Amino acid sequence: MTAHVPAIDARVAFTVGAGARAFHVEATLSLDSGVLVLFGPSGVGKTLTLLALAGLTPVTAGHVHVDGVALLDTARGRSIPVHERRIGYVPQSQALFPFLDVAANVGFGLPRVLGRGARHARASRTHEWLVELGIAHLASAYPESLSGGERQRVALARALAVEPRLLLLDEPFASIDEDGAAALRDVVREVIRRHHVPAVLVTHDVDEAIALGDRLVRFARGKTAEAGDPRAMLGRA
Amino acid sequence: MSSRALAVMSPCRTVVALLACASTMACEHKGPEVSIAAATSLRAVMPELMHAYDLAHPGSHSSATYGASGELRQQIEAGAPVDVVVFAGERPVDELIKEGRVDAASRRIVATNELVLVGTKGGPPVTFETLLTLPDGDRVAVGDPRTVPAGEYARDYLSTLGEWDALQPRVVTGANVGAVLVYARRGEVAAAIVYATELRGVTDLVVKDTAHGDHAPHPKVVAAAVHGGRTEGAEFVRFLSSSAGGKILASFGFGAP
Amino acid sequence: MMGDAVFPVLLSLRVAVLALAIVAPAGVALALTQARARYRLRRLVDVLILLPLVLPPSVIGFFLILVFGRRGAIGGLLDSVLGVRLVFTPAAAVIASAVVAFPILVKTVQPAIEAVPVELELVARTLGLSSIAVLLRVTLPAAWRGVLAGLVLGFARAIGEFGATLMFAGNIPGRTNTMPLEIFTAYQTGDDSRAALYVAILTGLSVGVVLVANSSGPRAMSR
Numbered sequence: 001m002t003a004h005v006p007a008i009d010a011r012v013a014f015t016v017g018a019g020a021r022a023f024h025v026e027a028t029l030s031l032d033s034g035v036l037v038l039f040g041p042s043g044v045g046k047t048l049t050l051l052a053l054a055g056l057t058p059v060t061a062g063h064v065h066v067d068g069v070a071l072l073d074t075a076r077g078r079s080i081p082v083h084e085r086r087i088g089y090v091p092q093s094q095a096l097f098p099f100l101d102v103a104a105n106v107g108f109g110l111p112r113v114l115g116r117g118a119r120h121a122r123a124s125r126t127h128e129w130l131v132e133l134g135i136a137h138l139a140s141a142y143p144e145s146l147s148g149g150e151r152q153r154v155a156l157a158r159a160l161a162v163e164p165r166l167l168l169l170d171e172p173f174a175s176i177d178e179d180g181a182a183a184l185r186d187v188v189r190e191v192i193r194r195h196h197v198p199a200v201l202v203t204h205d206v207d208e209a210i211a212l213g214d215r216l217v218r219f220a221r222g223k224t225a226e227a228g229d230p231r232a233m234l235g236r237a
Numbered sequence: 238m239s240s241r242a243l244a245v246m247s248p249c250r251t252v253v254a255l256l257a258c259a260s261t262m263a264c265e266h267k268g269p270e271v272s273i274a275a276a277t278s279l280r281a282v283m284p285e286l287m288h289a290y291d292l293a294h295p296g297s298h299s300s301a302t303y304g305a306s307g308e309l310r311q312q313i314e315a316g317a318p319v320d321v322v323v324f325a326g327e328r329p330v331d332e333l334i335k336e337g338r339v340d341a342a343s344r345r346i347v348a349t350n351e352l353v354l355v356g357t358k359g360g361p362p363v364t365f366e367t368l369l370t371l372p373d374g375d376r377v378a379v380g381d382p383r384t385v386p387a388g389e390y391a392r393d394y395l396s397t398l399g400e401w402d403a404l405q406p407r408v409v410t411g412a413n414v415g416a417v418l419v420y421a422r423r424g425e426v427a428a429a430i431v432y433a434t435e436l437r438g439v440t441d442l443v444v445k446d447t448a449h450g451d452h453a454p455h456p457k458v459v460a461a462a463v464h465g466g467r468t469e470g471a472e473f474v475r476f477l478s479s480s481a482g483g484k485i486l487a488s489f490g491f492g493a494p
Numbered sequence: 495m496m497g498d499a500v501f502p503v504l505l506s507l508r509v510a511v512l513a514l515a516i517v518a519p520a521g522v523a524l525a526l527t528q529a530r531a532r533y534r535l536r537r538l539v540d541v542l543i544l545l546p547l548v549l550p551p552s553v554i555g556f557f558l559i560l561v562f563g564r565r566g567a568i569g570g571l572l573d574s575v576l577g578v579r580l581v582f583t584p585a586a587a588v589i590a591s592a593v594v595a596f597p598i599l600v601k602t603v604q605p606a607i608e609a610v611p612v613e614l615e616l617v618a619r620t621l622g623l624s625s626i627a628v629l630l631r632v633t634l635p636a637a638w639r640g641v642l643a644g645l646v647l648g649f650a651r652a653i654g655e656f657g658a659t660l661m662f663a664g665n666i667p668g669r670t671n672t673m674p675l676e677i678f679t680a681y682q683t684g685d686d687s688r689a690a691l692y693v694a695i696l697t698g699l700s701v702g703v704v705l706v707a708n709s710s711g712p713r714a715m716s717r
Contacts, residue, residue: 056616082619089620095613099635109621162621311682374577381665383683409582410666424564425581 005068007198012062034214045222055082088159096143103139109162129157149180167199271299276325277413282489305413307384320470326386343462347477349492350456351433352448364446375427378420381410390454391430397452434490510653513591525603547597551657558662586663591652599648606640650703
């Protein structure tokens with residue numbers, strides 16, 4: 001019997017800012033598989049924790065294992081640089097490249113994964129993801145002409161196209177209207193399931209947490225507190 | 238006028254008077270003024286001349302601006318308020334006469350000068366004829382022939398020597414003869430063509446050669462009164478031509494007219 | 495004489511293009527550094543960058559001669575080691591133009607880069623780009639309007655340089671007489687039609703520059 005490797009096994013401790021404005025974060029995250037929800041009000045360190053997992057902010061002490069791979073282990077002095085961690089990151093603002101159209105955005109990370117010469121392979125993979133996220137008709141559009149929901153889909157496609165080992169989503173439905181959010185929620189859940197990508201989702205919305213989360217960890221003032229089943233923890237049957 | 242009105246008017250009057258003063262800059266002095274436009278080559282001798290003139294004409298106050306004669310000519314054409322011009326050549330004065338800016342009757346040649354080749358003390362010997370044999374990269378400074386009479390004299394002289402065109406790659410032009418001298422003193426050029434009078438009091442340069450022969454230029458200092466200027470302008474020209482003025486000019490190295 | 499009327503135009507263009515070729519890479523790199531990096535001497539560097547913008551051109555010319563003249567610290571070295579003399583050469587005109595164009599370029603490009611959301615760079619890193627690749631393929635393209643405005647304004651300043659050029663490169667016909675210097679000489683010698691020619695060219699160039707720079711001002715990137 002093969003040993004079970006958890007999708008995420010992480011513990012990070014770090015400080016941002018200095019002096020009176022220093023903010024300490026101490027987070028313990030574990031996930032067998034599926035979607036881990038970081039739950040809590042704004043300003044408690046959830047986004048910072050995502051950045052720490054991605055390697056986009058320095059961590060003083062801790063470790064990050066994803067699918068058994070040690071991306072960070074301060075005890076052993078090991079740290080894989082950001083651009084080699086293969087972690088997909090969708091920030092709250094989506095951060096689409098305004099000078100590229102949708103197709104170019106989605107395919108942005110592919111040259112590194114498929115090789116610079118494999119133009120045909122890159123084009124077809126880009127197209128697959130556009131179709132999967134329902135935005136194939138927007139391939140030549142530019143980010144400034146898209147709605148919030150459409151931008152979110154592009155950002156997701158871009159992050160997933162490189163087949164990351166972990167997906168980080170920061171309040172993905174915050175800037176979308178009710179109807180759009182519901183539709184997008186279904187798409188996200190489907191895509192994550194179909195491609196078996198573990199994900200960490202930051203939200204302060206209860207419905208979202210329950211709809212998407214397989215496990216939930218509460219965040220308060222920079223520290224993770226209890227963790228468990230989303231429904232049980234958020235008091236819904 | 239009521240005392241109130243007077244009280245209000247006095248500070249206003251003072252301010253207006255001050256502003257008028259500032260704009261004309263002639264408030265301190267109430268006597269006759271002479272405003273002189275002088276060639277750069279006269280910057281050492283002119284203060285002496287002005288001082289002597291003011292002493293000889295009590296109450297008078299003279300002032301001078303300096304520049305390349307061509308540059309000054311341009312300013313007068315554009316209407317600069319000058320009473321008398323003292324240029325380092327005949328052409329700029331005659332051009333102003335032709336344009337009716339300057340009074341032909343007042344025109345006088347007040348002094349002469351010599352064109353010399355200067356270089357640093359202790360440097361290699363060089364003459365007007367041997368300029369082309371200077372080491373590669375060594376340059377020669379000359380006034381801009383378009384605006385500086387000294388430069389025009391130099392160009393004409395070197396042309397008669399058949400050297401002007403071949404010398405072009407080495408030639409560095411200065412905006413006035415003072416600038417040419419500075420280039421030589423700074424060591425930026427190996428040799429410079431200036432007036433003999435430029436070397437007065439200068440110890441780091443020596444005369445390497447003097448323009449001579451049939452084609453040597455005869456630089457002249459020419460003065461004339463400006464039309465529409467103060468009558469003191471013509472008086473100043475007369476002073477320059479007088480024995481008193483001539484003595485001062487001679488003491489600064491200028492030749493007799 | 496057609497030939498020597500055209501020379502100042504070609505000279506000015508050559509000088510400005512060369513000055514820009516020197517200033518653009520260094521200036522953009524410095525703008526990136528000042529926009530993104532936080533280091534101890536950052537404020538001091540900011541001041542040094544701005545200095546040529548504020549100093550009178552004759553002061554700049556004086557300093558250039560002081561440093562690059564035959565008796566200057568760098569000029570003396572160049573002369574004794576390489577036999578190179580900069581004063582009164584077209585190279586001096588390029589240096590003078592580069593010095594005055596530099597702060598304009600940096601100060602136009604820097605805010606454009608600062609306006610690029612950091613998240614764009616963070617995402618690009620996660621997508622596999624190295625830090626340098628991020629600057630070249632994400633930051634600069636996202637700030638392209640500001641970069642273009644900086645280049646164009648820098649070019650305009652370079653081609654219009656007068657005071658420092660006059661002192662450092664001289665106004666030597668056929669060698670260093672750029673258009674601004676020629677206008678001055680033509681004015682002084684009463685050659686109004688010649689002055690008008692260069693005035694027209696430089697005015698036309700400046701209008702073009704303003705049009706380009708205005709339409710590509712550093713805009714904050716929209717989401």
